[in-house]
Amino acid sequence: MFRHQKEKRKSFIIASDFSVRQKESFKVSTQLFGLKVYLFLSSTNYKHNFIFVNVGEEREFLMSIRRNEVSEADIKEQVQSYITYIETNQNRIPALADVSIVNQKLIDIRTQQLHSYAQEMKRLGTLTPVLLKSMTEWEKKQNKTNNETNTEEHSNSNVSVQEVGEREQKWIKKAEELLRKNLDCNFKLLCLVPSGSFAHNLSNQDECDDFIGIFCLPTEEILKIDKRQPTRVTEFEDNVVERENHQRGMVLMELDAAVHHLLQGQYRMMEVVFSSLTGFADEHWKTLLQSKSNWFLASSTASSFHGTAEGSLKKLKHAVNNAKGRADEKQEILKIYKTLHFVFYHLEQAERIWSGREPMIWINDDSIKEFLLKVKEGRSEMTIEDAISMAEKRLEFVGNLRKSSKLSKRADKSLLHQWLVALRLENWFLLR
Numbered sequence: 001m002f003r004h005q006k007e008k009r010k011s012f013i014i015a016s017d018f019s020v021r022q023k024e025s026f027k028v029s030t031q032l033f034g035l036k037v038y039l040f041l042s043s044t045n046y047k048h049n050f051i052f053v054n055v056g057e058e059r060e061f062l063m064s065i066r067r068n069e070v071s072e073a074d075i076k077e078q079v080q081s082y083i084t085y086i087e088t089n090q091n092r093i094p095a096l097a098d099v100s101i102v103n104q105k106l107i108d109i110r111t112q113q114l115h116s117y118a119q120e121m122k123r124l125g126t127l128t129p130v131l132l133k134s135m136t137e138w139e140k141k142q143n144k145t146n147n148e149t150n151t152e153e154h155s156n157s158n159v160s161v162q163e164v165g166e167r168e169q170k171w172i173k174k175a176e177e178l179l180r181k182n183l184d185c186n187f188k189l190l191c192l193v194p195s196g197s198f199a200h201n202l203s204n205q206d207e208c209d210d211f212i213g214i215f216c217l218p219t220e221e222i223l224k225i226d227k228r229q230p231t232r233v234t235e236f237e238d239n240v241v242e243r244e245n246h247q248r249g250m251v252l253m254e255l256d257a258a259v260h261h262l263l264q265g266q267y268r269m270m271e272v273v274f275s276s277l278t279g280f281a282d283e284h285w286k287t288l289l290q291s292k293s294n295w296f297l298a299s300s301t302a303s304s305f306h307g308t309a310e311g312s313l314k315k316l317k318h319a320v321n322n323a324k325g326r327a328d329e330k331q332e333i334l335k336i337y338k339t340l341h342f343v344f345y346h347l348e349q350a351e352r353i354w355s356g357r358e359p360m361i362w363i364n365d366d367s368i369k370e371f372l373l374k375v376k377e378g379r380s381e382m383t384i385e386d387a388i389s390m391a392e393k394r395l396e397f398v399g400n401l402r403k404s405s406k407l408s409k410r411a412d413k414s415l416l417h418q419w420l421v422a423l424r425l426e427n428w429f430l431l432r
Helices: 004-015 022-042 056-066 072-092 099-124 129-147 166-182 219-223 255-264 267-274 283-290 292-296 299-323 329-354 366-376 384-404 413-430
Strands: 188-194 211-216 232-234 250-254
Touching: 099 219, 099 413, 129 413, 166 188, 166 211, 166 232, 166 250, 188 267, 188 283, 211 255, 211 267, 219 413, 250 255, 255 267, 255 413, 267 292, 267 299, 267 329, 283 292, 283 413, 292 413, 299 329, 299 384, 329 366, 329 384
Parallel strands: 211 250
Antiparallel strands: 188 211, 232 250
């Protein structure tokens, strides 16, 4: 009834040809009657109320149509009266519903659902300390908000420069500038970590160019119906040439997208979680990191690393065939070696996880590091064909570890869910 202009036109079209069946007649009559009722309410104080129509004789007439007790002539006469009324008063119908009203209702309902969830966990005695703390803060601030006007000014930055070193301050400043440029609301930076070769201890550069970060939008922005804020912010356009199998520059993801990838065991998110080079981590992210092995060491995590290696290896085999006989064959082979070292890197992580160990994002084993650097720089004594053959055998060996692994299939969703609820409850007030 409340798709206003669109539903009105649809009803007129159907009503204009009364070779319709009785069931359609009831539907048309009901739609037109509903529009008539809405027009009446629009001229009263009930404009923004949700209504249930139960209007005596006209309701009984509509129900009689449903029971096939009304002739087609009588239906036509009644429908024509509806159409006449609507045509006379149609300018009262708004072209669009007031989204702001729907938004506020939706936000209020979902916020209470968050709180109800926390209350139920408390009743069952399964409330985690972090959720208990956030729930208590939420209730205190809610009482304060209900009793007085909140005039506090909130910064759209949550990082204290005293918490991190000079190098990390530069990284954080860059991330915050990127978020301010792309968001028109407050935000909370949860973590920021180096990415790529620098994070793997396989780079010859002193400075890191690539980062992955996770930020949190205000809870209100997540709960409302018209989501306008981006959930992924990148330093460069998404269609630029990728380097070393990942988006270059700084990539920042909103918490919802990050949690989805965490539950999938996506390898890039696992590197964020298990990295030993965290540029910045707020208190909530540190809480998550304290339980990372219990939450995220799952078969899906190893499969993500293994699947990435498998996909890259297939492409490299084709690339070798295409490079043969070309004038720039040597340069192309060097590029293939560079990508191939990532294949071995991912297989190393998959083997460790399926064996029950944490991934070694920062390669601190000298023999493994030396091998990977030789492959990356094309200094290996093996030909490219032999190196790919070696990678294929390693791929098969690591894949077979899945069969004997005692890991759960996926990350612990319930614990991550509690952590997410706690964070959203707290940010409901902090970022408003």
